[in-house]
Amino acid sequence: MAGSGVFAEIKDGDGVFRYYSDGEWKASASGKSVPIINPTTRNTHFKVQACTQEEVNKIVESARAAQKLWAKTPLWKRAELLHRAAAVLKEHKAPIAECLVKEIAKPAKDAVTEVVRSGDLISYCAEEGVRILGEGKFLVSDSFPGNERTKYCLTSKIPLGVVLAIPPFNYPVNLAVSKIAPALIAGNSIVLKPPTQGAVAALHMVHCFHLAGFPRGLISCVTGKGSEIGDFLTMHPGVSCISFTGGDTGIAISKKAGMIPLQMELGGKDACIILEDADLDLGAANVVKGGFSYSGQRCTAVKVVLVMESVADELVEKVNAKVRKLTVGAPEDDCDITPVVTESSANFIEGLVMDAKQKGATFCQEYRREGNLIWPLLLDHVRPDMRIAWEEPFGPVLPVIRINSVEEGIHHCNASNFGLQGCVFTRDINKAILISDAMETGTVQINSAPARGPDHFPFQGLKDSGIGSQGITNSINMMTKIKSTVINLPTPSYTMG
Ligand SMILES: NC(=O)C1=CN([C@@H]2O[C@H](COP(=O)(O)OP(=O)(O)OC[C@H]3O[C@@H](n4cnc5c(N)ncnc54)[C@H](OP(=O)(O)O)[C@@H]3O)[C@@H](O)[C@H]2O)C=CC1
Numbered sequence: 001m002a003g004s005g006v007f008a009e010i011k012d013g014d015g016v017f018r019y020y021s022d023g024e025w026k027a028s029a030s031g032k033s034v035p036i037i038n039p040t041t042r043n044t045h046f047k048v049q050a051c052t053q054e055e056v057n058k059i060v061e062s063a064r065a066a067q068k069l070w071a072k073t074p075l076w077k078r079a080e081l082l083h084r085a086a087a088v089l090k091e092h093k094a095p096i097a098e099c100l101v102k103e104i105a106k107p108a109k110d111a112v113t114e115v116v117r118s119g120d121l122i123s124y125c126a127e128e129g130v131r132i133l134g135e136g137k138f139l140v141s142d143s144f145p146g147n148e149r150t151k152y153c154l155t156s157k158i159p160l161g162v163v164l165a166i167p168p169f170n171y172p173v174n175l176a177v178s179k180i181a182p183a184l185i186a187g188n189s190i191v192l193k194p195p196t197q198g199a200v201a202a203l204h205m206v207h208c209f210h211l212a213g214f215p216r217g218l219i220s221c222v223t224g225k226g227s228e229i230g231d232f233l234t235m236h237p238g239v240s241c242i243s244f245t246g247g248d249t250g251i252a253i254s255k256k257a258g259m260i261p262l263q264m265e266l267g268g269k270d271a272c273i274i275l276e277d278a279d280l281d282l283g284a285a286n287v288v289k290g291g292f293s294y295s296g297q298r299c300t301a302v303k304v305v306l307v308m309e310s311v312a313d314e315l316v317e318k319v320n321a322k323v324r325k326l327t328v329g330a331p332e333d334d335c336d337i338t339p340v341v342t343e344s345s346a347n348f349i350e351g352l353v354m355d356a357k358q359k360g361a362t363f364c365q366e367y368r369r370e371g372n373l374i375w376p377l378l379l380d381h382v383r384p385d386m387r388i389a390w391e392e393p394f395g396p397v398l399p400v401i402r403i404n405s406v407e408e409g410i411h412h413c414n415a416s417n418f419g420l421q422g423c424v425f426t427r428d429i430n431k432a433i434l435i436s437d438a439m440e441t442g443t444v445q446i447n448s449a450p451a452r453g454p455d456h457f458p459f460q461g462l463k464d465s466g467i468g469s470q471g472i473t474n475s476i477n478m479m480t481k482i483k484s485t486v487i488n489l490p491t492p493s494y495t496m497g
Pocket residue numbers: 166167168169170193194195196197224225226227229230231234245246247248249250253265266267268298299300392394420461465466
């Protein structure tokens with residue numbers, strides 16, 4: 001059970017979850033807490049500390065001190081500790097998954113998968129770090145015009161300092177460790193600010209790093225509402241790098257942050273283009289999986305289907321047949337469709353649906369909502385003047401736009417402010433490549449729905465979907481800087497010369 005057994009110390013006597021600073025679990029001096037509302041019951045399920053600015057200062061100070069020592073810890077030892085943390089995390093997957101079910105209504109099996117996937121990510125990161133951080137470059141000067149061979153340049157990757165990690169609610173464990181593990185293996189320290197919905201799962205995950213024996217202050221976790229402590233954290237002079245995943249908040253952060261490296265993974269409006277020659281059964285299965293898994297609350301969810309008119313009726317029929325089979329209900333029952341994360345999120349989704357209704361979209365199912373639970377809905381004959389053609393619902397509501405040419409589909413995709421992923425279904429690999437090249441997105445999947453995983457693949461968004469690239473190798477590189485040492489010789493030296 002959450003906050004019991006080995007996790008007992010992360011909760012105070014009043015049942016409020018503590019924050020983690022300088023290797024200890026503490027109650028905030030604010031005396032205030034932030035409620036976490038269970039999306040299913042809509043009642044307060046957990047409470048976390050509302051940390052103060054002084055507590056943030058203290059955390060950043062100890063993170064800076066701990067990083068100096070950690071940078072001098074041999075790479076193999078850093079990797080060994082990460083492997084231990086991965087094992088502890090997997091060992092305690094059940095209570096962490098339980099938090100995900102209660103805080104963000106993630107279906108029970110998917111919640112366990114998220115924790116196990118996170119353990120695997122940490123281990124892979126430890127191995128990859130040992131390989132790529134153990135290597136540098138050796139350059140000689142005579143390759144550049146006008147130079148003799150008098151300079152030897154040695155480069156290596158050095159840590160940045162304190163990495164601030166801010167993940168979103170939908171993968172509060174996986175998208176936290178995707179920042180924590182690369183930062184640590186590269187010799188940085190970490191300050192984590194988890195999403196409010198998902199904070200308790202994240203605190204449990206942090207305790208697994210504590211149990212694994214990481215040094216004091218190297219990892220900290222500060223809780224509180226992003227709208228209250230977010231600016232203080234992201235503009236803190238002690239922070240050397242920000243790795244953020246979330247919505248438009250990331251655009252505001254990137255405008256306010258100082259001259260530090262930023263990794264931003266933001267929203268998406270991933271298009272699924274379906275051509276006449278596509279395998280429509282495969283296309284329909286991926287539209288349903290891509291559009292409705294975790295009730296559409298994935299940045300990589302299919303968020304608009306662009307299907308050629310000649311096969312649209314058949315595709316819609318096949319998709320509808322699969323939508324009818326989706327189970328709707330509680331995450332504890334492992335239903336396919338579960339309540340969306342907050343009431344305001346459900347209201348926002350409803351606003352998009354009503355706008356589409358008013359403007360004449362075809363409802364393939366009856367619109368139904370109870371509390372935060374919204375039944376899956378396919379909207380056919382959506383037109384570009386409808387909000388849902390462009391906005392990200394982050395819910396189980398999927399628009400279909402019928403197109404008459406490939407160019408029309410690409411045009412719609414590229415007219416979006418977002419550019420995260422996209423996918424194309426066709427049996428013609430040549431067409432698929434041309435479409436992939438034409439789509440202005442960070443990734444294009446051919447004959448499969450968009451996905452971030454497996455977690456070592458590069459993952460990046462263009463335009464408003466982000467800055468930089470994630471994926472284990474890219475994150476390690478992003479959280480380091482190149483340092484050079486140049487050996488200057490008094491006379492040119494040529495090997496075997
Ligand atoms: N491209 C990608 O990889 C992904 C993108 N997303 C996108 O994330 C969005 C949904 O996630 P959601 O959690 O609602 O996103 P938000 O942008 O609302 O929140 C993300 C994180 O930022 C924190 N935060 C809020 N305000 C501030 C602030 N002023 N300064 C610093 N941090 C702040 C939040 O904390 P708090 O919860 O306390 O407000 C949370 O931890 C969608 O748009 C989705 O597409 C989601 C997953 C992956």
